[in-house]
Amino acid sequence: MLDLNILFPSVLNGITTGAVYALIALGLTLIYGVLHIINFAHGAALMVALYGVYMLKEKLGIDPYMALPIMVPAMFVLGYALQRGVINRASHGKDENILLVTLGVSIVLENLALLFFKSDTRSIETAYTLTTVEIGPAFIALPKLVSFAGALVVSVVMLLIVQKTDLGRAIRAVSKEKQGARLMGIDVDHVYAMCFGLGLASLGAAACFLMPAYYVNPQVGNGFVLVAFTIVVLGGMGSFAGALLGGLLIGVVESLGGLILGESLGQVGIFVIFIAVLMLRPQGFFGAKA
Amino acid sequence: MNTLLQIEGVGKSFGGLKAVQNVSLSVTEGRLSALIGPNGAGKTTLFALMSGFLRPDTGRVVFAGQDITGQAPHLNARMGLTRTFQIVQPFAAQTVRENIAVGAHLHLPRRAQALGFAESVAQQVGLSPQLDKLASDLTVAGRKRLELARALATRPRLLLLDEVLAGLNPQEIAEMIPVVQGIAQSGVTVLMIEHVMQAVMTLAQEVWVLAQGQLIAQGSPAEVTNNKAVVEAYLGHGTAERLQKNAARATAAAQEAQT
């Protein structure tokens, strides 16, 4: 069982999946770090993005990777609109209601998908779906490698946006001191919406990377939500580095878990970690004390 | 006279910050005493350490002869040690009567009993007309009284009052002082954190002064306010001398005017 020939591919698989997990968690981290809300609709939004990629391929024949320039802005707009139009309005700006409202949004999204697409699991086929690349003793599916690279690139881009741009500066200001930022003339509502938009935009990218190697049904969101939360909590709420490393770690845990416990139980390992971290080390590994 | 609360060498640090350092004091039963000091001195932290909301890094807290160091607040309340909060913490969605009743329930298991006792406590602090108002509808002064009443309803032996007069206008302060006096006279030992000096001078029999986490003076109100170290803690280095010189000059001028 501890044969390197079996472990290595499993770990490698875990890392490639983990990179996409990290990308998903990054969006959640950004939203939490700035808006201080736990975006319950994150999983459902990813599901929507996945269906978007699916439809673009099935109806318009657009390759998932080519769909990036469509999906990313589209999800950004969706995020901006959701935050500005629904979440902000419904919660009356009060943090307290937001979890309920994002829950509501996730329910609506998930079941609208159920309504339109039924509960069948769908996946797409591309020319390279079955191509594998040999790395040592492992055969890794090409789409997974591409998603790994892509996820890292997008993560870096997001980090650059937050660190180097004016928007990023505004975001950081708002996350540290909302009132002060407002007094400085920063439109906090706009910044919030931009953050949410960025958070969902990263999901658009993640969907493009995920779809070739994965599948979609209305319920996928649920699984991703908890995985994303686990990563965010593990890495430390609000820490980008934590989200990245956490994502990779979780990906590996899931992969090894599936190897040892069998496919269906693999995910249990993740949730057990989630519960354990929440209870024992809530600040994660990189985060400040909650 | 008995010592009701004794703290010995109590200290607490947050990260690198020493909020409370090696503080020892004894609260005598039946007395009304005050804990004063400039902002950030660590007074509320000391209350938290006494009442069990924080566990001291060093030292002991002894209440009525029993070591209660680090014991949970609700257990301390059951033993007769109750505290109020600097920023009032009402049960906003409940009425005044219901609020106080929660305190009353500590010794009264039945609802009717607790509600009844709540009424009499409300009368003691002057909240009778507001019994059926929602706590969130009260003024600041009202909430302060509610905070007081709720704690009082637990029939405490020692009541730790954290700035019960803060945020009140002079009229309200004047109305609150007799209430606190009444509580002390009814046999409850009171230790109050206060910034309103008028109240400290009027009410307190013994005063401790905390500055930068350390006890720098103790004694009667008059002794403490004349203490040079205390003046400097509040007003800065050298102030005590300056004040004394000014006072001396004023006295001399007055004497000259008289002759």
Add this chain to the structure above:
Amino acid sequence: MKDFRRIALFTLVIGVIPFFTQSGVMLNFVMTALYACLLSQAWNVLGGFGGQFSFGHALFFGTGAYVQAIAQMQWGLSPWVALPLAMAFAAGVGAFVGAASFRYGLKGSYFALVTLAFAEVFRILATSVPFTGAGVGLMLPLKESAANMQFANRAGFIWLMLGLVTLALCITAWLRHSRFGAYLQAVRDNEDAARAIGVNPFSVKLIATVLSGGLMGAGGAFYVQVFQYIDPGIAFGSHTSVEALVGAIVGGLGTLWGPLLGAISLHILADLTRNLFGQLPGINMVIYGVVLIVIVMFLPRGMAGLGAITPLQWLRGSKRSDGDKS
């Protein structure tokens, strides 16, 4: 006392409905409406009175359901014995989750997430373990008789569920007029203030979780008796968790009649939708989600209004109760 008199009246009025109508549609509606009421009432004990919002209440529902099924099919017990057993197991799970969560000071959204995580873990376990029938689930053999808690006429189920709803109402009324209830609501409204005046937040929240879990478990057991089937998705899926909490929030948290109002209103809404649009998958939940958002947006106190807490007050911001820091 007023509350108990009203409960008695309610029970009487609903109880005689089966004598006034033979309509299968009507009886079915009453049965399923009462069922929805129980779920929301159960949630209200912990969420409304305790202020602890659980997003994974299906955890208790599913436990009750599976125990009800397993007790009959594998342990050969009578369903009437299985029912209290199912409730006890669900309450026990409540004790476990509650103890673990509150021991570590979990609150607000963290508590919500943990309950969700637990529900997911149970769902995955139920899918993998043989004695729960794995992914296929369990099917209760049909054997209609009152002794077997499978009533030919809906009336039997109505009375059974009415009994459970009345139990839930009585527990809720007790919360409104007891020291425990006062302590629970105090912890909800301000945990530190409650501690200062002698309330032990841990034990109070724990007991509330146990009560809430037990009632929810009854709902699960009932489901199995009526539909004779249970699988991991139905047992531990989010549908039930959401139904329970939306009903309570819509109706009015922390009130006696709120959850009933909310559950019945949602139920009527769902029925109307089904009549208008047919049996569309997911349409119900879309409505629930929209209603949730709308209620939070415009009517945070729910329908029962006065005296009900708003969802505003539950998330204290700090994840842990760490007392004063000044």
